[in-house]
Structure formats: structure tokens, C-alpha cells
Amino acid sequence: MKRTPFAQWPCSIARTVDLLGDWWTPLVLRDAFYGIKRFDEFQRSLGIGRNVLTDRLRALVEAELLERVLYQEKPARHEYVLTERGIDFFPVLAAMSRWGDRWLAGEAGPPIEVRHESCGHDADVTVVCSHCGDPVRRQDVTLRLGPGYPPKLREWAAASGRFDTDRTTL
Amino acid sequence: MKRTPFAQWPCSIARTVDLLGDWWTPLVLRDAFYGIKRFDEFQRSLGIGRNVLTDRLRALVEAELLERVLYQEKPARHEYVLTERGIDFFPVLAAMSRWGDRWLAGEAGPPIEVRHESCGHDADVTVVCSHCGDPVRRQDVTLRLGPGYPPKLREWAAASGRFDTDRTTL
DNA sequence: CGAGTGAGTTCGTTAGCGCAACTGTTATGG
């Protein structure tokens, strides 16, 4: 299929998509959050091809979202456990799930409900700015080139008019 | 490649991934949030193949995240504008961006910064439960079969032990 | 000793992608 690689693009969305943006990877991660750890469990739960699963698990281990841990010798058996990096991806899946609940669930209502034990309510997942606690919507934000934006591209990006450039230098 | 269709799965993540889970679609949406509306602008901005772009835009219009609006006659020209459904997807991209900033940006720092005009700070994007305002992390939540979970699968799902079943009926 | 489990690997098909060239409509310039 010859994919375009996004990993080096000056955009955290593109980089994330490059890592996790195929059809199976987010679902493998979802299963990991369900507590699934073993190859066959993933395979049965998702109905994914075993070779594809091998590849995705390998990629997630390589990206350090999962860790391959030996849990028995003779025969050697490993399980895949979430790393800190992987655990931190949960909010993204939660936001995705929320969007799907709202726009794709239809009459029937959400297939899975998330209960927030900290407060005892069903979690009403919202993406907010932690400074003010208000929702982050497109209309509330402006974008600016950050320190990680490649100097070579700054001029071009500034000319595109899509970013603020009120920042003195980098 | 014969993709497995997730659209009917009892999982909002799977359904969302089925719609948007390839490599280009999230980036097309990102560009839409940047304010890009026209075919050639998308194409130049992303370097995406024109046939692939055609297909992605069509899919996004079909999924009602974008709307194809005539902006001039003679010759007929359309632009692609975000619908309410599309605009509501912004938080997902914001969460993804945040994760990428944290884990993939490295020394250089984030390539793009998001300023939250509502409060005047750089947006510190966090996924919270709106009832209590606390972050939604995996360890804070439990999952339960919801009303939209297919009755036929309930028994099997309950047996998997991954969901609470403390709910009286559906 | 045969069935079962867990974790992959191998193989053949096909569809998704990248690239480039082509189409069609209108405005602009010489």
C-alpha cells in the first residue's frame, strides 16, 4: 500500500496518527484497557488476523505503549502490559468513545457506559483546558507555531495565515 | 486489503475508528480545523494523492462531518465546511495532539501551541469528567454494558468479566 | 498418546495507496 510516513511532520496529530492511525491499533489498545494481556485473548476478542495482531503488538511495543513481559518460562510466554505512555493514551480513547456515543449510537444509546468511581457518576467525558476548566472547542483557541516547529518551515507556515506569529522568536 | 468493518460493533471506539481510522482522514479533519476548505488547498497542504483526497472528502461528507457547499457557479466550485458533528470532533484531535506533544515531541518541544483565548493561557488540554472536574484515567473508571449493547451478546460479554453487570436489566 | 492451548509464521489474494497524466470549465492576457 505504500503509506506516506507522517512521523517527522511538524504536527503532533500527524505523529500520533502515524503511530496509531490504522484500523486495528486503537482497538488493540482498547482491549489492553479492558485488561487484556495475552495474544490469544486479543485475537479472540477482536477477530483480528494473527499475523496482523503480531505486527500491531510489535509496533506498540516498539512505540513503547506496551511492554512485552515474560510471565512463564517453558514454554516462554509473554504478556503485553500498558506502559505509562500507553496508559496516558486512555483519554484519547475516552474522547473518541464519547464522540461515538453522541453521534453514532443512535436510538439504542451507548453500547458501553463509563462510570467514574472518583465521583460516583457516569463519566461525562469532556475535554477542557485545565487552567480554567472550560471546554476546549475550536472557536475558543488560536494556534501558534511552537518551539518544535522546524525553523526552515516557519516562513512558509506563517505565510499560510493559519497560525499566529506573535511570538518574538523561537 | 479487505478491511474488517467495525461500524456495527457494540463499541463507540470501534465505530469511530471505522469512520476515521485511516491515516489521512484525521489529517484532512485537522486541516479543516485550520480553516482549509478547498480541494486544492487540502491537496497542497497534505501532499495527499488527489484520488485519495477525493475519496476521503467524499467519505467525510457521507459521514456528515463535512458539508459540500457551492461557493460559486460558473464554473461550479464547492468547498468543504465542518458540520456540527465535525466541529464536535475537535476535542478528540486536541487530546491526540496533547498526547503527541507529551510523548513524541522530544527535546524540541511541541510544534504547534494551542492558546485558549477564553482564559488567556496556553491550553492545557485535559480529559475530565464534567461532574467532578477530575481527570478521567483508566484507573478511575469502571465499564458497564449500556442500553445500546446488543442483547444477544450480553451474556457472552458478562462472562468475559471485563464489564460490570450491576445494572438490573437493560 | 491424542487433544488442547498459547503464540506465533507462512502463504496467496486483493484492495488501498502513491504517482502521474488527463479532463473539463472558466477567467485572464497578449
Next chain:
DNA sequence: CCATAACAGTTGCGCTAACGAACTCACTCG
């Protein structure tokens, strides 16, 4: 009046990665 250029796609081709299905290997249990 003809050549360009902008815009928005469509068509065709070759590659290769994603997929499903079948196979392998190491070990355990009855």
C-alpha cells in the same frame, strides 16, 4: 483568438501491505 493558469476532480498503473486461512512449534494435561 489562442495560450495559460486556476480549480476540482477522474483515470490508469504498479506496488505492497493488510487480510484470512492454514500451518508450525513447544509444551501440558488427561
